[in-house]
Amino acid sequence: MITRRLALCLLAAPALAQTPFPARPVRLVAPFAAGASLDATARLFARFLEARWGQPVVIENRTGAAGNIGAEAVARATPDGLTLLVAPTGLMTVNPSLYPNLGFSIENDLAPVAMLGSLPNVMVVPAGGPASVAEFVATIRAAGRPFTFGSPGAGSLVHLSGELFSREAGIPATHIPYRGSAPALVDLVAGRIDVMFENQPGALPLIRDGRLRSLAVTAPARSAALPDVPTTAEAGLPNVLAVPWFGLFAPARTPADVAQKIAADVAAAQADAGVRTAMEGLGLTPETLGPDGLQALITRERGVFGGIVRAANITVQ
Secondary structure, three states: HHHHHHHHHHHHHHHOOOOOOOOOOEEEOOOOOOOOOHHHHHHHHHHHEEEOOOOEEEEEEEOOHHHHHEEEEEHOOOOOOOOEEEEHHHHHHHEEEEEOOOOOOOHHHHEEEEEEOOOEEEEEEOOOOOOOHHHHHHHHHHOOOEEEEEOOOOOHHHHHHHHHHHHOOOOOOOEEEOOOOOHHHHHOOOOOOOOEEEHHHHHHHHHHHOEEEEEEEEEOOEEOEEEOOOOOOOOOOOOOOOOOEEEEEEOOOOOOHHHHHHHHHHHHHHHHHHHHHHHOOOEEOOOOOOHHHHHHHHHHHHHHHHHHHHHOOOOOO
16 A cells, blocks of 8 residues: 555656646735836736736735835745746845845845846936037036936936946036936926936936937937937947846745746747837837846946945945
């Protein structure tokens, strides 16, 4: 009898091992508020993955502490691929330098799975401002003062883009943090600050209706939404690169085959015509990077942005 039961267990083992992922509902933790670009991106991919997996994919908004609360919830979850984090660039590449004393490690307790998409920052000035990056730099130098730039908060990628531009252009800057991009853009339109390096979706409506002028995109290639706007490299500042992106992350120690499966299904979503059209509407460019490629990008960007945080002595309250 014992031998027979053992044989039955051995026969059943391969079937258990081959249970397709996911066998249960999946939770996508969005660490920012519902309605934001990250939340909209999470919901777009959730709809596709839900249909592909035949399991519910539930969005959970866990907000607060610049995304750290949601990140910690995923870091402490069971590493089975059923709890995933949708994270922006800053959370994964800037927060480790801004928040060195968290109760968990962003670097060690979360593992990259796949990039979802990227969107450039756009250097924008008031409608009557300089017509090019070179003219902007020349104007500031002639004025003999720091340029003023706004951001949605200290340590944001919009903030670090301005600090990076200041360093590479060789002109001083004064950062003015706001409670979100909207009030900063209001002051920019009114000419109360000189420039912003705003996320493309936030800047685009104001560019199109003529209230802001776009000088450059901080990306390796021109934006499809702004094809006539040069890159910062084309404008003579090749090291001013700051490309916000959204990525999918799992708890560390999630099995590699599960992470690769999720990455392959994200790539399938990015290849879907309906998903690509929806991403375009959000200002996102599909970027197919799996665990290794995303990790390499994060390692490089942590070096760049961490260096800026330290050099500019950026702190958060």
